[in-house]
Amino acid sequence: MTGWLSPEEWTAVRLSLLVATTAMIASLPFGVLVAWLLARGRFWGKSALDTLVHLPLIMPPVVTGYLLLIGFGRRGPIGAFLAEHFGIVLSFRWTGAALACAVMGFPLLVRAVRLSIEAVDRKLEDAAGALGASPVWVFFVVTLPLCLPGVLAGMILCFAKAMGEFGATITFVSNIPGETQTLPSAIYTFTQIPGGEGGALRLTLVSIAISMAALLASEWMARLIGRKIAV
Amino acid sequence: MSAVLDVDVVRRQGAFSLNAAFRSDGRLTALFGRSGSGKTTLVNVIAGLIRPDHGRVLVDGRVLVDRERGILIPKHRRRIGYVFQEARLFPHLSVRRNLLFGRWFAPRGEPMRADFEKTVDILGIGALLDRAPGALSGGEKQRVAIGRALLSDPRLLLMDEPLASLDDARKLEILPYIELLRDQAGVPIVYVSHSVAEVARLSTVVVVLDEGKVVAAGATSDILSRIDAPVIGGGPEAGSVLEAEVIGHDRAFGLTQARTRAGLLQLPGLFAAVGATLRVRILASDLLLSLNPLQQVSALNSFRGVVRALSPRLAAGAPSIDVQIDCGGELLIARVTAKSSELLALAPGREVYATVKSVSVDSLAGASYEGAR
Structure with missing residues (x-):
């Protein structure tokens, strides 16, 4: 297997998996919280939040990447703050690539989770409340378990989006082999150099395999959960 | 001594307005009236699912709501069991864990009055404990729902037409259990119904509602024999x-x-x-x-x-x-x-x-x- 892919290609695969997994896991709590706010909350500015969350879905990815560069770059207001107080540098690092992927995948995650929270019968939540569960407990012991298939679907969508993210990533953290060169960037690089077709094709096959594996895994898990909570 | 239940509330909801006041010391108080008379709104006010615009709700002398004094205890701290029209069992939990759901949230350091074995026994659901709610019949689900509400150790049990979604055979299956609860469980019950037969069979006190107002209240045998209560006297079931x-x-x-x-x-x-x-x-x-x-x-x-x-x-x-x-x-x-x-x-x-x-x-x-x- 190692012989099949060159070390550089392996690095790109490993990096892509790391970036996509980090993006998925790090955005999960925020995604569930925002989805819950949008599904159940009644507050001023709800539609503004909704729009903000969905912006990366409709804006050109390059624009999102550029906004991240301005905001989270070393001289950007947030980037400078993070570097100064926490020593976290995002620009031109793999962590920056994860941030870009998380932002791009966020609307997909929120959409899936929100829809599944809306599908949870509020009557069950009322029943739990009458049995003495506070709203926070109701969420964790009734709402969340019942919308788990949706959360799972959202996670897979977010992961898949992160695996394929190109525009925002390359704009924000560039295309540095071993640091920010994910699968799409590597494939793009191969297509730009003479004799790179072989590498591009191999990485394309790897991409397809990872996407299919993720999809199958999510189907299998959703079925497992679905069987448990079937009414 | 304070009444088991003392309600005096006003709630406006669009064109409908609920303006109900009654006190009851009955073991089983029936809220009786045709659909749309405000029965469910009234129990939801007692349970805390709906907040009244004015008024107060007292259970066993404990103030749950007093809008004038700014008291509004949230539903999860009211200690009120609620059995809905549909069982509303949690589909992701087994029957046993459904039954024990309320226990997790009961206040610590207070002895539990509701006994698991006894409740399961009264309701005849011992054989169902390890089943999933999806595998139960309508009557079984409703019995589990009643048990779940009781085991949260409530000070008052609300039952909102718990038999409405069941056919006649299932109704006859459940009625004796409700009678047993009334006589043995030691928790006062508020029972919503529009069926004279159920009210006559189960209740000790009846509160008759019509268009959001209490039109009659008192001991069951007195109320059901009165002809000036329009809901009863005018109905085919008089x-x-x-x-x-x-x-x-x-x-x-x-x-x-x-x-x-x-x-x-x-x-x-x-x-x-x-x-x-x-x-x-x-x-x-x-x-x-x-x-x-x-x-x-x-x-x-x-x-x-x-x-x-x-x-x-x-x-x-x-x-x-x-x-x-x-x-x-x-x-x-x-x-x-x-x-x-x-x-x-x-x-x-x-x-x-x-x-x-x-x-x-x-x-x-x-x-x-x-x-x-």
Whole structure:
């Protein structure tokens, strides 16, 4: 297997998996919280939040990447703050690539989770409340378990989006082999150099395999959960 | 001593307005009225799912709501069990974990009054504990829902038409369990229903609601025999409820003999031990009125009484009126045509005989007894 892919290609695969997994896991709590706010909350500015969350879905990815560069770059207001107080540098690092992927995948995650929270019968939540569960407990012991298939679907969508993210990533953290060169960037690089077709094709096959594996895994898990909570 | 339940609330909801006040000390208080009369809104106010615009709610002397004093205890701290029309079991938890759900959230350091084994036993759900809710029948689900509410150790149990979504066979399956709860669980119950039969069989106190207002409240046998409560008197189910004590059985003919204040009543079927108290309901339309005792007639039960009141005719030309008759302290209601009323010259003070066939009295009496005294 190692012989099949060159070390550089392996690095790109490993990096892509790391970036996509980090993006998925790090955005999960925020995604569930925002989805819950949008599904159940009644507050001023709800539609503004909704729009903000969905912006990366409709804006050109390059624009999102550029906004991240301005905001989270070393001289950007947030980037400078993070570097100064926490020593976290995002620009031109793999962590920056994860941030870009998380932002791009966020609307997909929120959409899936929100829809599944809306599908949870509020009557069950009322029943739990009458049995003495506070709203926070109701969420964790009734709402969340019942919308788990949706959360799972959202996670897979977010992961898949992160695996394929190109525009925002390359704009924000560039295309540095071993640091920010994910699968799409590597494939793009191969297509730009003479004799790179072989590498591009191999990485394309790897991409397809990872996407299919993720999809199958999510189907299998959703079925497992679905069987448990079937009414 | 404070009442078990003391409610006085106002709530406006679009065109509908609820403005209800009542107190009850009953073991089972029925909220009775047709659909849209505000019964469910009222229990939701008590449970804390809806907040009233004004007023207060007290359970066992504990203030749950007092808008004027700014008190509004959230629903999860009210200690009120709620059994809904649909069972609302948590589909991702087994029956056992559904039942124990409320325990996780009961306040620590207080002894639990509801006993798991006993509750499971009363409701007959011991065999279902490890099943998933999806695999239960409608009646089983509702029994589990009742158990779940009880095991959260509530100070009051609300039941909002818990039988409404079940067919007649399932209803008959659950009714005895609710009777057992009323008599043994030690938790006062508020039971919402629009069925006179259920109310007559189960409740000790009735609160009648109409268009968001309490139009009558009191002991069940008094209320169900009153003709001025429009919801009951005007309905097709108008009737009277009698308390009866079983004094013997006629085995040759398969009849149960019971003593009421109105007189001897013979009921079809052999049931209930001697000394048991029954509640019997006689439909107004099943009573026959005469000025003299009837001779050579098949009906077995005849009571002598005095006309107390006649209901006004609902409209000029309406064919029937309801007549209230005092038979030795029991109030019977008979529905007769306006024409018969005129022929017999029925008026308050007139002596009449009210006759009913035994076979007409079996609907409630068959299974309804409160156990031997």
